Amino acid sequence: MLTITGASLIGGHEICGGTGFKAFDPMKCVILEPTFHNATKEEVDTACQLAASAAVAYRQLPRERRAVFLETIADLLEQETDIIVTRAMQETALPQGRLTGEMGRTTGQLRMFARIARAGDVWACKTDEALPDRKPMARPELKQCKVPVGPVAVFCASNFPLAFSVAGGDTASALAAGCPVVCRAHPAHPGTAELVARCICKAVEKCSMPKGVFSLVGGEAYDVGTWLVEHPAIQSVAFTGSCQGGTALAAIGARRATPIPVFAEMGSINPVFLMQDALKNRGADLGAAFVASLTAGTGQFCTNPGLVIALEGAGTEAFIAAAVSALSAQDEGVMLTRGMADSYRKKVGELGAKEGVELLAQSKGAGETTRAKGMFFRASYSTFMKNTCLHQEVFGPCSLLVTCSSFEEMLSLARHLEGQLTVTFQMDAEDMSSAQALLPIIEDKAGRILVNGWPTGVEVCSAMVHGGPFPATTDGRFTSVGGDAIDRFLRPVCYQNFPVELLPADLRP
């Protein structure tokens, strides 16, 4: 039976060096036991040095060993699902069904990266054969494969306490690539983080992995994250969170003596274009489905539909009427932390106070303490274009409908969007030419483009791109969900004229 002690887990050892803090139950608004510890600078240093010293031994293990390690983590997590989900419910106010599903997603990701490690395709081994008789110069044999970049710092996300946290996609893809992981627990769910980390530590022992391949450092203080990214042993960083947090870490990564990439998945308003024919045929249905996507998980998905664009007209009025009716009938939700609920209220207040922004509907309740009400606003094209603050994310169940008076305005709005994780077209047969005109603009703005779906819900599969141009992420060439997430942690090396005995295992004939 796993228990929570509040320690950092550094190379398998429990360390409780720093000042204490406690977790908080946002549903009941009560403090949770036990006391957790802010990792000290020395503890972070120890974790990073252990990771560095484990790096070569870990990457030289056969890929099969790494695959079994990932599968063992998945098995151990499954055995502890009840205790983990129970604690996560307390710390996040997310419902049991959602967290059980997220556990399935987490173990599914671990097993997917085990399959990827086993298959080995992403190591991209290739050979240019020697041409000893080539004129004017012989060509030596050249082989290439990928090598892991080294220790990775993983920052847990607040909004996915399992699938984007301690044993989430970042950790799974880094471990599959052959990189040790030093994970920074999210202070909003430190108990969940510790329970999951204990499963990983058990798997390290069970699979005889090098000590130091995994450590968990906790803390409320920003310092812990700064020390991690600044540490010379860390070679790459994966982060999911706010634009402010992501750009701050990216700046720290860039100003190191040896700069490192920081893969930060940050803000996105996930625009949804409601096309004319779709609105005409099913405006009311779209309004109801939109509210379901908007308020799912109290609006705390990275892919929440925060902006809806439509032409003025009867179809749009039907959409509005249905959305207003659906949202007004809903109860307020509970956010992950009091701080996030406070920030939501502040930003919603600013948005509603803008000249030209009209409140269409809100959900029921007082929206106090950790509670947040769904909010649905409307503005004209010209109001949207005048106020770039309307282009930015409000994290939570808030969305803005922008109505355009012509398709040209819609195209112009598209051109002025920032980078996005997703853009969605709701379209029917007659909308094809409009969608074809919008698509080339949108392809420059988004990592994933959807037709007739809603952006919340991110499949873990080989074609997924959970990324997108800045400010959606710091590097739109990579994804943090799906098989390609491993590419962030691999680097090509060319081996020229190597004797077979010196070649890495993957390149031997």
Added chain:
Amino acid sequence: MLTITGASLIGGHEICGGTGFKAFDPMKCVILEPTFHNATKEEVDTACQLAASAAVAYRQLPRERRAVFLETIADLLEQETDIIVTRAMQETALPQGRLTGEMGRTTGQLRMFARIARAGDVWACKTDEALPDRKPMARPELKQCKVPVGPVAVFCASNFPLAFSVAGGDTASALAAGCPVVCRAHPAHPGTAELVARCICKAVEKCSMPKGVFSLVGGEAYDVGTWLVEHPAIQSVAFTGSCQGGTALAAIGARRATPIPVFAEMGSINPVFLMQDALKNRGADLGAAFVASLTAGTGQFCTNPGLVIALEGAGTEAFIAAAVSALSAQDEGVMLTRGMADSYRKKVGELGAKEGVELLAQSKGAGETTRAKGMFFRASYSTFMKNTCLHQEVFGPCSLLVTCSSFEEMLSLARHLEGQLTVTFQMDAEDMSSAQALLPIIEDKAGRILVNGWPTGVEVCSAMVHGGPFPATTDGRFTSVGGDAIDRFLRPVCYQNFPVELLPADLRP
């Protein structure tokens, strides 16, 4: 017959707006006609805006059209080889044979990227099929392919006036990817740049490419480069040159409102480890071969062997004797510019003045004005470890031999190396275990690792990695030579539940 007018070539138009400057013949030390023009900020803006307006039309062309465009550039360059090589000889002092070979490499690269564009594999199209009956939720169809990132700024290198310049690997890979190019001519060979650019402009017309797909902007002033990287239309930057220049451009790219990647290939000292058995068997041969690699092209290759590491002993003394004899018999060489020769003299002087650094040999001549003498120094392990300035590149035909008194010192030295383009092992059968001990350290430091070759000479092939950890480049996950260079300019997009008519051509069944 091509003529040089000194203009910038912006979307096919000749523009001579800015102040004038002239090229210089480093061999004869005379000024060359005609007058060239520093591009103005307005001209750079025009070139970038034209590139942006061409971007969608260019990327939507069938890949076959882009392939033919690249092949047409290669054909036109071949037709103009004589005039281009003649001018390049004047501007760079590089010999005819070298420049003719470099032209072959340049047209070879263009045709390789034509093949890559035609084959289409790098667009990495993939599909996760719809699972309409999946429980608890249906999966929509998800497809992925790569899209070009948009206009690319290419900075020409001083030391490869053809293969790393206007129609070099950066331009070829960007155009193949589907990205318009705005090229900054190198002020040391502006006439060569203009002649090559005129061939590209002819190919643009002949192949009916969108205007704006290629522009050349010239200038001595740093401003031209700054304006380019700062321009909002530019989405990526490729640069080959100094560490100072590359990190400055990377900083500009990072501080934009929308940051962009700057792929800078910068400095490297390309360490060569001389192993015991190899030295015993062929120390003298290695000494002579080393000097040939060191002084090739007056030491102006990015992969020049600037650091040699060996254990003290008889084999090393034989190596030294042969190298001293070979270098002392050589004449000084001509560098690409007076400024580079001045900088070389300054850095060589500083190196020689360090306590513990001994001059072993130098080539003949006075080493004045544009001339540079080959220089070969020696220092002990402890001197090397105390002076990090000895770890940095001296651009030109200068190398330092560091002798270690134990293999442990050699391992320690390896651990303290900065990131490198290449590392070389000279090894024979008995050296296998030493090489196996060094390799894991070196794999973290280098983009390419060679056995029993010399690092100068970079094959253009599919397995090549001309890259490496910082400070060799700004991003060790990419290469600037070989087929993978195209990966710098592509970004994945996921298309979810798309009707066939809306899918990009590459993803249609």
